[in-house]
């Protein structure tokens with residue numbers, strides 16, 4: 095069975111069917127991109143997978159564990175982490191502290207570990223800082239550990255969000271427009287970073303508008319339009335699909 099299984103997932107906002115009976119599977123260590131014109135329902139799909147929206151109907155599971163009905167922190171505990179389209183960091187905290195917040199979701203004392211008295215609390219906090227520091231190194235931000243998150247450049251803030259997601263020990267990470275606002279050099283290094291995440295055995299599902307990145311990086315591409323899945327296949331296959339071409343030309347996005 096696929097690691098992530100999405101079955102007939104549907105979200106209705108009043109009269110609008112934002113996501114209309116979408117089904118697909120994602121295999122372990124696969125890189126899958128979800129693409130589609132603005133308003134196609136991509137972010138709503140991610141929001142249903144991460145417990146932000148309850149689906150109107152449909153189901154989703156990760157490694158056999160149901161995601162629908164679970165709270166966001168339970169979903170992180172099940173092994174699913176995400177980054178956001180609009181960066182959501184703790185701006186006044188250091189880069190290291192931001193990643194430590196992600197790691198706290200995996201520890202005994204949770205976020206309050208730092209306040210626990212005694213040796214156990216101190217030892218656990220040290221381990222958390224050590225692991226957070228390793229994730230910062232992994233995304234290439236080791237030298238920025240002490241810097242305030244809001245002072246990092248835009249591309250580095252996006253990488254910091256990735257480090258925080260990785261610190262939760264995910265089986266699968268959802269990246270919502272990771273290349274948004276990046277220059278070509280930052281995008282190239284992002285592509286290399288996502289490949290290294292895959293090499294760790296972590297599955298990556300991303301929403302992205304940068305077609306160069308999508309076509310270079312993805313093992314498979316799911317295309318959405320007006321809430322529906324209109325294509326699902328290898329990048330080359332999807333690129334030449336007449337329905338996909340029509341969706342993009344119709345929206346003026348291609």
Ligand SMILES: Nc1ncnc2c1ncn2[C@@H]1O[C@H](COP(=O)(O)OP(=O)(O)OP(=O)(O)O)[C@@H](O)[C@H]1O
Pocket residue numbers: 107110112130131132133134135136137138139
């Ligand atoms: N909370 C909400 N209430 C009402 N409508 C919503 C809500 N969230 C999203 N929508 C609508 O659902 C549709 C799908 O939106 P969504 O943000 O999922 O699209 P998207 O494919 O992620 O677009 P983009 O690429 O622009 O981010 C849009 O028509 C949007 O206006």
